[in-house]
Amino acid sequence: KNEVEQSPQNLTAQEGEFITINCSYSVGISALHWLQQHPGGGIVSLFMLSSGKKKHGRLIATINIQEKHSSLHITASHPRDSAVYICAVNQGAQKLVFGQGTRLTINP
């Protein structure tokens, strides 16, 4: 079993829909990250969380430390949100452990 599990692996939705991507982890962490990767490979850090909830524009990230679970929500989704979303956790110091990613496709 992977230390970081994401669901779903693939998600296709229509423009405007509310999107939820889930991440569960089985190890102790110091922080959890949500990353976005567009075709071509570059990775952008969306959020870093150690507790509670963060919001940036149409993106919301939450974390429940007791349940070892985090969610990334996208409101009013748009085709430009199409990307791979990756959950990663800091497992001590610098080392990041990654989920397998969720491929999101938003159709117009």
Added chain:
Amino acid sequence: KAGVTQTPRYLIKTRGQQVTLSCSPISGHRSVSWYQQTPGQGLQFLFEYFSETQRNKGNFPGRFSGRQFSNSRSEMNVSTLELGDSALYLCASSSTSGALEQYFGPGTRLTVT
């Protein structure tokens, strides 16, 4: 501030050859981490360098090595290339070792034929 830069962006090598990839961190950042991304294994941590010293290492064979220079630029070397080394190699910089927030470069796509 300029972001993290990686060179080259694309590379094609033959089995058995060696390759060196370069990463220049954000100005003022002293920690550089390297990651390998493949379709089968996803993203995996290779190693981290801080102040010219390797601080952490992932579970990769000794063919994978790296170094960091006094200006914080880092290089990663893979010797005796195998087909399975074909991957996107990403580096990320942070202000110090142990800093939780990392900034990723665009990656170097290595193809081994």
